[in-house]
Amino acid sequence: MRESKGNKLTITLERNGQRMEKIVTPREDSGRMVIGVEPIIHLVFKKYGIAESLRLGFDKTIEAVDLTFITLKKLITFNLSIKRSAGRHDRPDVGPAATAGISAFLSLLAMISISLGILNLLPIPVLDGD
Numbered sequence: 001m002r003e004s005k006g007n008k009l010t011i012t013l014e015r016n017g018q019r020m021e022k023i024v025t026p027r028e029d030s031g032r033m034v035i036g037v038e039p040i041i042h043l044v045f046k047k048y049g050i051a052e053s054l055r056l057g058f059d060k061t062i063e064a065v066d067l068t069f070i071t072l073k074k075l076i077t078f079n080l081s082i083k084r085s086a087g088r089h090d091r092p093d094v095g096p097a098a099t100a101g102i103s104a105f106l107s108l109l110a111m112i113s114i115s116l117g118i119l120n121l122l123p124i125p126v127l128d129g130d
Contacts, residue, residue, distance in 0.1 A: 002032075002033050004026050004033065005033075006025065006026060006027065006028065006033070007025070008023050008024070008025050009023070009024050009025070009026065009035075010022070010023055011023075011024055045103070060110075061110075061114060064110070064111050064114040064115070065114060065118060068114065068115045068118050068119075069118070
């Protein structure tokens with residue numbers, strides 16, 4: 001695709017045992033030539049009462065704590081690569097959380113806060129500052 005420089009390409013697909021040819025036109029995205037479709041994000045906002053909001057907030061916090069411990073366990077047991085968890089450095093764009101709206105952005109901030117809170121509680125000498 002890189003060598004096509006945006007010109008049309010013919011690709012051969014096999015679906016259910018049948019071969020078919022499709023013509024695609026790669027486009028440049030952050031220095032890479034890509035084909036395909038981009039996901040469309042549809043946000044659905046629901047209003048909850050105070051009691052339900054508190055319960056859902058507590059549930060989401062427990063999920064975030066659980067996810068943080070699962071990730072730490074996978075990192076310690078070498079079942080998760082640091083490169084995979086670090087994100088993409090070849091795309092310096094804002095990211096889906098910031099462009100999806102304030103709710104998604106605040107959820108991301110909450111996740112980061114919870115993860116940092118857990119990491120600060122762990123007795124890791126390197127992180128103590130002494």
